[in-house]
């Protein structure tokens with residue numbers, strides 16, 4: 001039984017397909033108890049003429065997204081929560097807070113998809129890995145993830161080791177970096193997402209991997225689950241494996257969110 005899938009996208013972002021109702025139907029079919037839509041927040045950190053096409057909904061579509069998910073929540077035969085996936089860009093916190101403020105989200109998920117302007121998880125920008133030092137990349141990535149958590153703007157930290165997506169692995173032992181990240185996350189009071197999308201990418205591994213998840217558990221960090229589905233058939237995909245991984249490191253509950261308040265369900 002999958003208690004929750006807190007990371008569903010929608011057509012509004014321009015790179016996901018299917019109607020939100022089809023995501024719901026798939027969740028119902030799989031017996032998932034609760035879903036959270038978590039579409040990409042408009043690119044608040046870019047000037048209007050620099051927008052990345054098909055990356056996120058436009059700013060004027062945000063109220064429509066909020067209303068669409070709220071309406072869906074009223075009608076759906078399972079719990080539907082309103083989330084949002086917001087990019088963290090250092091120095092742009094005020095713009096981010098201003099864009100989030102008018103809406104009552106159930107949860108706000110923070111993501112690091114950019115390292116100093118480099119969209120490191122974008123297949124089109126993959127060649128950049130060969131031009132940089134992999135250990136420096138990992139350090140910079142986790143420093144940004146820590147900084148994101150410390151803003152206090154996010155309830156959940158998405159795909160915590162997304163930097164491994166294309167299976168470029170650090171040469172140095174990453175454990176000190178993981179330990180530091182877990183400490184910072186714990187002090188910041190965030191929940192971490194166990195995201196099964198990594199199973200669908202070259203790394204073929206859940207985010208976070210077992211070593212990092214073990215460290216999160218040792219630091220008492222709560223976890224939630226997300227498939228990062230960008231099409232209805234991926235709702236819940238990989239979450240049985242994610243649950244197994246969570247349990248194997250010792251977790252016995254996962255977090256859900258309402259009105260940015262955390263609750264736990266037993267697993």
Ligand code: ZN
Pocket residue numbers: 009013015040230
């Ligand atoms: Zn997306």
Ligand code: FE
Pocket residue numbers: 085111113158159
């Ligand atoms: Fe993401």
Ligand code: FE
Pocket residue numbers: 007009038085228
């Ligand atoms: Fe996502």
Ligand code: ZN
Pocket residue numbers: 085111158228
């Ligand atoms: Zn994502």
